[in-house]
Amino acid sequence: MIQLDIDVEGWPEGEWEELATRAVDATIAVAPELANRRLVASLLFTVDEEIHALNREWRGKDKPTNVLSFPMLARKELLALAPDGPPEMLGDLALAHETCAREAAEKGIPLDHHAAHLLVHGLLHLAGHDHEISTEDAEAMEALEIEALAKMHVADPYGVDS
Numbered sequence: 001m002i003q004l005d006i007d008v009e010g011w012p013e014g015e016w017e018e019l020a021t022r023a024v025d026a027t028i029a030v031a032p033e034l035a036n037r038r039l040v041a042s043l044l045f046t047v048d049e050e051i052h053a054l055n056r057e058w059r060g061k062d063k064p065t066n067v068l069s070f071p072m073l074a075r076k077e078l079l080a081l082a083p084d085g086p087p088e089m090l091g092d093l094a095l096a097h098e099t100c101a102r103e104a105a106e107k108g109i110p111l112d113h114h115a116a117h118l119l120v121h122g123l124l125h126l127a128g129h130d131h132e133i134s135t136e137d138a139e140a141m142e143a144l145e146i147e148a149l150a151k152m153h154v155a156d157p158y159g160v161d162s
Contacts, residue, residue: 001024001025001028001035001037002024002028002034002039002040002041002090003039003040003041003087004017004020004021004024004040004041004042004043005040005041005042005043006020006042006043006044006045007042007043007044007045007046008045009044009045009046009047009050010045010046010047010050010097011045011046011097012097012111014111014112015112016045016115019112019115019116019119020043020119022116022152023116023119023120023123023148023152024041024119024123025151026120026148026149026151026152027119027120027123027124027127027144027148029147029148029151030144030147030148030151031123031124031127031129031144031148033078033079033127034078034090034123034126034127036078036081036083036088037083038081038082038083038084038085038086038087038088039081039087039088039090040087040088040089040090041089041090041091041092041093041123041126042091042092042093043092043093043094043095043119044092044093044094044095045095045097045115046094046095046096046097047096047097047098048064048096048097048098048099049064050094050096051064051065051068051094051095051096051099052064052096054068054094055068058070064096064098064099065096065099066095066096066099066100066103066118067093067094067095067096067100067118067119067121067122068092068093068094068122069091069092069093069122069123069125069126070091070092070093071090071091071125071126071128072089072090072091072092073088073089073090073091073126073128074128075127075128075129076128078090078127078128090126090127091126093119093122093123093126095115095118095119095122100114100115100118107157109155109157113154113155114157116149116152116154117145117149117154117157120144120145120148120149121141121145124141124144124145129141129144142158145157145158146158
């Protein structure tokens with residue numbers, strides 16, 4: 001299990017920590033390289049203003065986005081990580097409430113389902129998966145997301161009805 005450092009700022013009352021734990025468990029089930037007990041990740045549930053600032057500073061994009069992931073390990077390093085040793089920082093994830101809520105409303109799905117999708121998506125990025133490399137990589141990452149979300153009883157976010 002990945003040790004999570006979770007901070008919730010500006011999100012409505014909810015079971016966000018529990019959702020994050022479930023998303024980690026589901027993602028580990030489809031990406032077993034994340035099962036290393038040494039891994040630590042930070043997760044920030046925050047507001048658009050904060051995500052906007054992070055996106056501008058770290059990605060050079062002057063706008064908010066739904067989720068940001070900041071991997072600390074290259075995929076090769078993750079795959080080679082021994083099971084014993086000191087904690088190892090996998091990376092940071094940040095989700096923007098207003099953007100996530102707007103997207104969920106546009107899709108007609110519950111906010112927690114959309115947040116679950118973004119958490120799984122971000123965790124896969126921390127594991128070194130990247131949908132921007134090629135169509136094949138995008139399809140492989142989407143398949144992992146769909147499988148992980150099914151374990152959480154969340155509908156396929158890429159289906160025709162979503």
